[in-house]
Amino acid sequence: MLLVHCPYCEQTLPELEFTYAGEAHVARPDAATPVSDEEWRNFLFIRNNVKGPHYERWRHFHGCGRYFNAVRDTVSDRFLITYKVGETRPELSDLLEKSK
Amino acid sequence: MSNFRVAGRGRIDPQTPVKFTFDGKSISGYKGDTVASALLANGIHLMGRSFKYHRPRGAICAGSEEPNALVGTRRGTGQFEPNTRATVQEIWDGLEVTSQNRYPNLSFDIGAVNDRAYMLFSAGFYYKTFMWPKSFWDKVYEPFIRAAAGLGVSPTENDPDKYASRYLHTDVLVVGAGPAGLASALTAARAGLRVTLVDENAETGGTLTSEPQAVIDGQPALAWAEAATAELKTLGARVMTRTTAIGYYHQNMVGLCQKLTDHLPKPDANTPRERLWRVRATQVVLAQGALEKPLVFDGNDRPGVMLAGSAQTYLHKYGVRVGDSAVILTSHDSAWYAAFDLADAGTKIVAIVDTRSAPAAELLAQAQKRSIRVLSGYTATGTEGRLRIKSVRVNPVVNGKVGTAETLPCDCLLMSGGWTPSLHLFSHTKGALAWNDDMQTFLPDRKTEDCEIAGAGRGLWGIAAALNDGAQMGATVARHLEKEASANEFGVEGDRPGTGVSHKELPTDLNPGKARAFVDYQNDVTAKDLRLAVREGMHSIEHVKRYTTNGMATDQGKMSNINGLNIAADALGKPQPKVGLTTFRPPYTPTSFGAFVGYHRGDHFEVTRKTPIDSWAEENGAIFEPVSLWRRAWYFPKNGEDMDAAVSRECKTTRSAVGMFDASTLGKIEVVGPDAVEFMNRMYTNPWTKLAPGRTRYGLLLGDDGYIRDDGVIGRLSDDRFHVTTTTGGAARVMNMMEDYLQTEWPDLKVWLTSTTEQWATIALNGPNARKLLEPFVEGQDLSDEAFPHMSIVECTVAGFPARLFRVSFTGELGFEVNVPACHGRQLWEILWEAGQKHGICAYGTETMHVLRAEKGYIIVGQDTDGTVTPHDAGISWAIGKNKPDFVGKRGLERPDLVAEGRKQLVGLLTQDGITKLEEGAQLVLDPNQPIPMKMVGHVTSSYHSDAVGRPIAFALLEGGHSRMGETIYIPMPDGVINAEVTGTVFYDPKGARLKL
Numbered sequence A: 001m002l003l004v005h006c007p008y009c010e011q012t013l014p015e016l017e018f019t020y021a022g023e024a025h026v027a028r029p030d031a032a033t034p035v036s037d038e039e040w041r042n043f044l045f046i047r048n049n050v051k052g053p054h055y056e057r058w059r060h061f062h063g064c065g066r067y068f069n070a071v072r073d074t075v076s077d078r079f080l081i082t083y084k085v086g087e088t089r090p091e092l093s094d095l096l097e098k099s100k
Numbered sequence B: 001m002s003n004f005r006v007a008g009r010g011r012i013d014p015q016t017p018v019k020f021t022f023d024g025k026s027i028s029g030y031k032g033d034t035v036a037s038a039l040l041a042n043g044i045h046l047m048g049r050s051f052k053y054h055r056p057r058g059a060i061c062a063g064s065e066e067p068n069a070l071v072g073t074r075r076g077t078g079q080f081e082p083n084t085r086a087t088v089q090e091i092w093d094g095l096e097v098t099s100q101n102r103y104p105n106l107s108f109d110i111g112a113v114n115d116r117a118y119m120l121f122s123a124g125f126y127y128k129t130f131m132w133p134k135s136f137w138d139k140v141y142e143p144f145i146r147a148a149a150g151l152g153v154s155p156t157e158n159d160p161d162k163y164a165s166r167y168l169h170t171d172v173l174v175v176g177a178g179p180a181g182l183a184s185a186l187t188a189a190r191a192g193l194r195v196t197l198v199d200e201n202a203e204t205g206g207t208l209t210s211e212p213q214a215v216i217d218g219q220p221a222l223a224w225a226e227a228a229t230a231e232l233k234t235l236g237a238r239v240m241t242r243t244t245a246i247g248y249y250h251q252n253m254v255g256l257c258q259k260l261t262d263h264l265p266k267p268d269a270n271t272p273r274e275r276l277w278r279v280r281a282t283q284v285v286l287a288q289g290a291l292e293k294p295l296v297f298d299g300n301d302r303p304g305v306m307l308a309g310s311a312q313t314y315l316h317k318y319g320v321r322v323g324d325s326a327v328i329l330t331s332h333d334s335a336w337y338a339a340f341d342l343a344d345a346g347t348k349i350v351a352i353v354d355t356r357s358a359p360a361a362e363l364l365a366q367a368q369k370r371s372i373r374v375l376s377g378y379t380a381t382g383t384e385g386r387l388r389i390k391s392v393r394v395n396p397v398v399n400g401k402v403g404t405a406e407t408l409p410c411d412c413l414l415m416s417g418g419w420t421p422s423l424h425l426f427s428h429t430k431g432a433l434a435w436n437d438d439m440q441t442f443l444p445d446r447k448t449e450d451c452e453i454a455g456a457g458r459g460l461w462g463i464a465a466a467l468n469d470g471a472q473m474g475a476t477v478a479r480h481l482e483k484e485a486s487a488n489e490f491g492v493e494g495d496r497p498g499t500g501v502s503h504k505e506l507p508t509d510l511n512p513g514k515a516r517a518f519v520d521y522q523n524d525v526t527a528k529d530l531r532l533a534v535r536e537g538m539h540s541i542e543h544v545k546r547y548t549t550n551g552m553a554t555d556q557g558k559m560s561n562i563n564g565l566n567i568a569a570d571a572l573g574k575p576q577p578k579v580g581l582t583t584f585r586p587p588y589t590p591t592s593f594g595a596f597v598g599y600h601r602g603d604h605f606e607v608t609r610k611t612p613i614d615s616w617a618e619e620n621g622a623i624f625e626p627v628s629l630w631r632r633a634w635y636f637p638k639n640g641e642d643m644d645a646a647v648s649r650e651c652k653t654t655r656s657a658v659g660m661f662d663a664s665t666l667g668k669i670e671v672v673g674p675d676a677v678e679f680m681n682r683m684y685t686n687p688w689t690k691l692a693p694g695r696t697r698y699g700l701l702l703g704d705d706g707y708i709r710d711d712g713v714i715g716r717l718s719d720d721r722f723h724v725t726t727t728t729g730g731a732a733r734v735m736n737m738m739e740d741y742l743q744t745e746w747p748d749l750k751v752w753l754t755s756t757t758e759q760w761a762t763i764a765l766n767g768p769n770a771r772k773l774l775e776p777f778v779e780g781q782d783l784s785d786e787a788f789p790h791m792s793i794v795e796c797t798v799a800g801f802p803a804r805l806f807r808v809s810f811t812g813e814l815g816f817e818v819n820v821p822a823c824h825g826r827q828l829w830e831i832l833w834e835a836g837q838k839h840g841i842c843a844y845g846t847e848t849m850h851v852l853r854a855e856k857g858y859i860i861v862g863q864d865t866d867g868t869v870t871p872h873d874a875g876i877s878w879a880i881g882k883n884k885p886d887f888v889g890k891r892g893l894e895r896p897d898l899v900a901e902g903r904k905q906l907v908g909l910l911t912q913d914g915i916t917k918l919e920e921g922a923q924l925v926l927d928p929n930q931p932i933p934m935k936m937v938g939h940v941t942s943s944y945h946s947d948a949v950g951r952p953i954a955f956a957l958l959e960g961g962h963s964r965m966g967e968t969i970y971i972p973m974p975d976g977v978i979n980a981e982v983t984g985t986v987f988y989d990p991k992g993a994r995l996k997l
């Protein structure tokens, strides 16, 4: 069972308190303006499915209830970082440097 | 005392004799014995039959890695466990033990015919044999496979034992309490760390219990182990014996299974049988030692053939000689000591047969001192003896050529093919392994967790090496935790370090194709099977494993993995590291379901949610049905009514007088804030801006893919406050989805969401008398149709309770839904029930609710929709706000597939005979005479008897359904084809006149 750091609670807590919420930084196109079928398909269905560091969303479901972002390595199942919604997507090279 | 018991030896208590039964026969042993050691002390080696060939088998080990000696153990009703390892189960007075895989008994077994037919059961047997003809599957193959499948017999009674579960946080977890583990734990505990030391055995000491000759820092090995354990306890360390580390999970979480009562004659009724621990350790030391490998040769599985190290354990730990005349067959120095110790204890050593041509001079000298015959550079090519080994056939090997055989009579054959580090837990962490060519084994390499591996687990051999490495690793983890620690150097006398070589199957002068040279004893896999698998094209070790089932039994290949690898690598012509090992997975040893389930059984398996009115329903004879986690009153039978009769009466009463329904399970979400209306506009399809406070609207929720997710009536209480209702099953999902969009797509909106499902009790009153019943109790609102029309909401009091009152209907009748704080739910229900008597009231359940709503064409999301249904498909496009710039699902609805022709659409169905009720889920076809498989064009989603309509009614999703009105479609059923007419979905009061009373 993983330990997950909630960037809002600023605590590292058991995975049981959290739920996974899919890939992060998939922006919902503004549907008030014309959006092509392809663009909408990509938003709905197309995901990176990466082997390695993956930008993804988690929710501190049984805690503060907040959604947040994370980078997790899908090979080692390690979190490289968790960060708040709205914060800039961290550069992978910086993270990999730090994790060494 | 039996002939095989050596007085004064072992850790058993000779003052406490113990009697248990084995296949009904009384057996004597001592406290401290295992089933296996007690049987061996009585000269019994035959303990079971093998899984596939039913070959007679005895214990080959003395520990948890045992593949053969699996038995059933029984304490009492429901307290039966199959596949218990006889080498682990401690005996107590009255324990009932039975052997397995035999009929009618252990020494004569009919299933052993499989053994004669072994040529038929080679690798891939299942894949090759059970292929055709197809008709054989039901009658021949499946019964055969089922009868042959599985080890032992499943218990059939409920397990009355308790199982517990706990969490533990510790600085250092040390797995294995042998010399390395004890030294690690001591070093870390002396440095002031919280230490937890676990071992699967009944006592600490590990290999020291098998090597009492050693002297550690001037103390006999066992005395040292006892002192070390005592010091650990004094230092506050937690020492847990009979506790197996079963799995090593992420971030140093280790699962432990602690056995608390299996060794006790009369356990305390309140003591759990087992306790599962979830340990989160800052640092872990793996000190699990090494497992001895068998040698692979024809007949290496007869009772009496055993690992040499285990024979030594039986001698020193249990005071049991495993036989009177032994042949030692080895490729490693360690087995020589078994020969010497057994010789000194009175067993005749017929010969030491070493596969190596030049054993160490020191060993030869010791053998000579005891006048033990030594055959070096030899192979073993066969054994004799039906239920117990009688002799072994050995041959010299010179320059790779197998010479003339000699037969050595014996009653036990003690073998050693060298030692394999126990890598299971390390492998659970996905730690990398590196092949060590000198040792011909894999060793732990790159780590993924905060752990250290100490002692034999990383290939260090001997007590001194284990102790010193353990201390070093203890100091290392202490330093990781920023503690000063120094590693002791231990002085050890009587140590027995040694070396050996590793083999594939031993060379033979006989036909290797006929050799029964077992690699995996538990799954009956032979060297020949592995070679056949490679010949038949299995070139990956994972394929070889699955094709032959090598390493797939409950012992997970603890003994067979490296032998299997050596043989497969040879067959493939590749070096071992290029072939690689298969994956070890938790649990390390078989673990009971009880331990995993813990407290979550019976009523505690899953919560049952009950409404505040549930108790009334129960007292009034309701039959319940589960709806998501809720239990809901299904119907209220009166005077022995069956379900149809009760539902028919409830429907009639509601349509003609008044019915009362507990709707408390409806999901409720309070949407509040200055941007609440904007939020609702974006979440739901409907327009909300113009909905005045005091009014309600049917709300439809889509996903961004355009498909229906949920629905419910939503009331606007004020400009900035909505009372949202959801489906019973969808409440949590909808709340989650709202939070997701609010937090991540529209964080600028000032809206607060609160789940209020359990805060409100909801009572629905439906029927022409509903107003007459309710009116006298309502204060603060005129209930007339003019003042409080259909689809209104108001905050008022009902019977003195603060209430949110809806005028709404899910039945098509005049309807109200009263929401009061949950604590008043039952009281209000009883008041209305009492007052309702003069209005002809009935209570109705979910089945009547379903019938009444279906008569009116109201859909149920999740029953009439399945996650691929659009509002248009469901015939509710009217709920979409066409002028809104955006809402969840708006763009999705324009997707090419969603606007295409021929989509499945919701329609009504009336069977043409007017009598037959369709089956929900039944498939629809356009032409019943087409050949099978027919083209299916839809299915029935809802179907009921309807008294109001006077015939059965149904909904269906049907391709192009909206343009098929009036057409006939066909429903092929096992007993004939049913014809039905496609209709609209509103069967009753299409103009809605009854709502407006």
Ligand SMILES: [Zn+2]
Pocket (backbone or CB within 6 Å): A006, A007, A008, A009, A010, A060, A063, A064, A065, A066
């Ligand atoms: Zn949090």
